[in-house]
Amino acid sequence: MLPIAHDRHLLDACFLGPYAENDAMLEKLVVEFLRDHVYWRRNFHPEDPPAISTRAALHPDYQEFESRMRRELHQLSAALKRSVPFHSPRYLGHMVSDLLLPGLAAQMLALPYNPNNVSEDAAPVTVDMEVQVGLQLARMVGYQDDPAQPGCAFGHLTSGGTLANYQALRLALSLKAFAPALRAARPPDIELPDDDRIGFNLAPAECIALLLRWQQWLTAQSAPDRSRWQDRLDAQRIEHRGLVDFFAQHPDISPPKVLAPITAHYSWSKGLKLLGLGRQQLELVEQKNMRLDVERLEERLEALRRAQQPVLMAVAVLGTTEYGSIDPLQDLITARNRFAQRGLGFSVHVDAAWGGYLATVFRAENGQLRTFDEVRAEFENFPAPHVHAAFSALADSDSITIDPHKMGYLPYGSGAFVCRDHRAMALLAERADYVFHEPVAENYLRRYRSLGQFIPEGSKSGAAAAAVYVTHKVLPLDHRNFGRLARQTLLSAEQFHTRALCFAREVADVVTVVIPIEPDSNLVCLAFNPVGNASVARMNAFVRQLHEELRCDPRQPLQLKEFFGSSTTLRPEIVGTDETTRLLTSLRLDPASLIAGEVNSDRLTILRHTLMNPFLTDHENGISYIGLYFEFLARRLRALTAAAK
Numbered sequence: 001m002l003p004i005a006h007d008r009h010l011l012d013a014c015f016l017g018p019y020a021e022n023d024a025m026l027e028k029l030v031v032e033f034l035r036d037h038v039y040w041r042r043n044f045h046p047e048d049p050p051a052i053s054t055r056a057a058l059h060p061d062y063q064e065f066e067s068r069m070r071r072e073l074h075q076l077s078a079a080l081k082r083s084v085p086f087h088s089p090r091y092l093g094h095m096v097s098d099l100l101l102p103g104l105a106a107q108m109l110a111l112p113y114n115p116n117n118v119s120e121d122a123a124p125v126t127v128d129m130e131v132q133v134g135l136q137l138a139r140m141v142g143y144q145d146d147p148a149q150p151g152c153a154f155g156h157l158t159s160g161g162t163l164a165n166y167q168a169l170r171l172a173l174s175l176k177a178f179a180p181a182l183r184a185a186r187p188p189d190i191e192l193p194d195d196d197r198i199g200f201n202l203a204p205a206e207c208i209a210l211l212l213r214w215q216q217w218l219t220a221q222s223a224p225d226r227s228r229w230q231d232r233l234d235a236q237r238i239e240h241r242g243l244v245d246f247f248a249q250h251p252d253i254s255p256p257k258v259l260a261p262i263t264a265h266y267s268w269s270k271g272l273k274l275l276g277l278g279r280q281q282l283e284l285v286e287q288k289n290m291r292l293d294v295e296r297l298e299e300r301l302e303a304l305r306r307a308q309q310p311v312l313m314a315v316a317v318l319g320t321t322e323y324g325s326i327d328p329l330q331d332l333i334t335a336r337n338r339f340a341q342r343g344l345g346f347s348v349h350v351d352a353a354w355g356g357y358l359a360t361v362f363r364a365e366n367g368q369l370r371t372f373d374e375v376r377a378e379f380e381n382f383p384a385p386h387v388h389a390a391f392s393a394l395a396d397s398d399s400i401t402i403d404p405h406k407m408g409y410l411p412y413g414s415g416a417f418v419c420r421d422h423r424a425m426a427l428l429a430e431r432a433d434y435v436f437h438e439p440v441a442e443n444y445l446r447r448y449r450s451l452g453q454f455i456p457e458g459s460k461s462g463a464a465a466a467a468v469y470v471t472h473k474v475l476p477l478d479h480r481n482f483g484r485l486a487r488q489t490l491l492s493a494e495q496f497h498t499r500a501l502c503f504a505r506e507v508a509d510v511v512t513v514v515i516p517i518e519p520d521s522n523l524v525c526l527a528f529n530p531v532g533n534a535s536v537a538r539m540n541a542f543v544r545q546l547h548e549e550l551r552c553d554p555r556q557p558l559q560l561k562e563f564f565g566s567s568t569t570l571r572p573e574i575v576g577t578d579e580t581t582r583l584l585t586s587l588r589l590d591p592a593s594l595i596a597g598e599v600n601s602d603r604l605t606i607l608r609h610t611l612m613n614p615f616l617t618d619h620e621n622g623i624s625y626i627g628l629y630f631e632f633l634a635r636r637l638r639a640l641t642a643a644a645k
């Protein structure tokens with residue numbers, strides 16, 4: 001096993017640090033590049049004299065403005081002292097930690113240039129960087145990342161994972177509805193599906209093949225014919241007609257379902273509402289150990305196939321928000337391929353908003369996938385075989401969501417959407433995008449410089465794109481670079497897990513401690529029940545009391561908090577009957593006290609810990625914040641149970 005200390009010296013340089021140890025480095029960078037920006041302005045047209053007089057600062061209006069600005073900034077700065085200390089190894093709460101210096105510096109450096117990544121006209125530099133980020137992420141997950149290849153992947157940034165998931169839905173619907181639209185437009189000489197039902201149920205790869213045949217055919221037409229045919233197709237497309245009209249016009253097909261695990265993030269519900277398909281089309285599939293239950297998924301798919309109910313997409317979550325669990329993506333891919341042959345085509349999207357960057361641990365520098373044994377040699381238990389299999393299967397998915405602002409350690413405002421075959425993106429273009437380009441890297445880049453054509457947003461931050469790009473250049477997305485950071489989080493989670501098992505024995509006289517879900521990644525949950533208590537309501541009240549001490553409280557000085565953690569719940573309708581019974585037994589709870597519909601007793605409240613901070617082990621001073629956290633927990637658990645007596 002590679003010792004944690006092995007990565008220590010690299011990590012020392014990556015962040016501002018818990019004590020802001022690298023303050024001089026950040027300050028130097030900020031000042032250096034701010035000056036650089038100043039000279040850039042002055043050198044634009046040095047013959048233009050300064051427009052603001054050197055005496056301007058003497059005027060009362062100027063001084064009044066400056067004093068007002070200072071006053072407000074002081075207030076802002078003071079207020080921000082109540083912020084959550086995400087940077088601290090005492091923070092184990094949500095999916096955030098310190099920021100990587102290259103990203104922070106690049107974003108600050110780029111801000112005064114204010115590039116707008118809607119298009120190259122407004123961002124001649126950073127729009128290319130955003131397209132490159134798409135390729136960097138594509139390589140990390142095993143998609144084709146050479147723009148000179150015809151089926152190269154494409155990715156772009158979004159405001160977050162929510163919008164990336166929405167973009168996946170939008171693209172899948174465009175692809176799915178393409179064949180029926182093309183049939184309605186009736187172009188001659190193109191081989192079309194026999195009927196709408198077949199067309200609407202093509203596999204994503206077949207939809208793309210049909211799109212390419214159409215584009216090739218169009219390219220061969222004269223210019224006036226081409227635009228006439230393009231208009232004719234556009235008039236038939238679902239994006240033009242709207243859902244109501246489109247399905248009225250195609251009575252043999254109906255609005256498609258989306259299948260997602262019951263543990264899926266609520267952005268999926270938002271996405272279906274936003275798309276206009278409606279929340280009703282989202283079917284949540286049962287889980288096993290918080291991982292999608294593929295048998296149940298296949299049963300659902302078979303039932304839908306028999307009912308001639310189309311399916312838009314099946315979602316796999318790579319790192320669930322609440323439990324960090326990893327769905328068996330490999331089995332979803334198999335199901336997708338099998339059902340496509342039986343006339344039920346759908347896409348597989350991976351919601352890796354949280355777990356995406358863990359792929360760096362599995363990726364060798366040459367882009368190859370690392371074997372199970374290679375990865376396994378670096379850890380105590382990670383990865384479970386199904387986890388390695390899921391990461392191996394990423395390359396076969398149709399699209400992926402990854403959040404640089406979560407495990408990418410980058411500032412908020414950066415999610416990412418990546419699709420496996422960029423040629424599908426033509427369907428999302430606002431302007432006709434039919435010209436069939438030869439697959440030359442330069443064409444690829446030229447096309448996506450009009451980024452606003454393809455993304456859900458309009459104007460967007462080029463500085464954010466620069467931050468992600470520079471970070472990926474400094475720490476390439478393989479196991480020897482960024483992967484060392486990801487490995488650190490997994491090793492911390494293993495330490496936390498091991499420590500939790502000892503801890504459970506140490507406090508067994510006062511509290512029963514259970515790890516309710518075996519962690520797949522770097523998120524570990526803990527359940528607590530005071531000895532002698534059999535009531536779910538009382539246990540929940542106890543855990544909420546504990547959580548009160550771990551949550552942000554703006555009315556109190558920050559320093560009063562020893563640690564920050566988060567809570568989540570286990571609901572029987574999600575966990576399942578057998579698993580709920582097992583949990584209740586292990587926590588010595590009375591099953592009769594779990595009451596459906598009762599606010600305080602219809603679920604189990606537990607603590608959730610995100611082990612993302614790179615300095616959980618302080619090698620310099622020999623401090624383990626994981627150890628300190630469990631000491632804190634032991635103290636609080638004993639105090640709380642004593643107070644209750």
Ligand SMILES: *Cc1c(COP(=O)(O)O)cnc(C)c1O
Pocket residue numbers: 159160161162163165265267317319320321351352353354403415
């Ligand atoms: C966080 C998260 C999202 C949503 O991402 P935002 O960046 O918060 O919009 C979606 N899916 C999963 C699994 C997540 O963890």
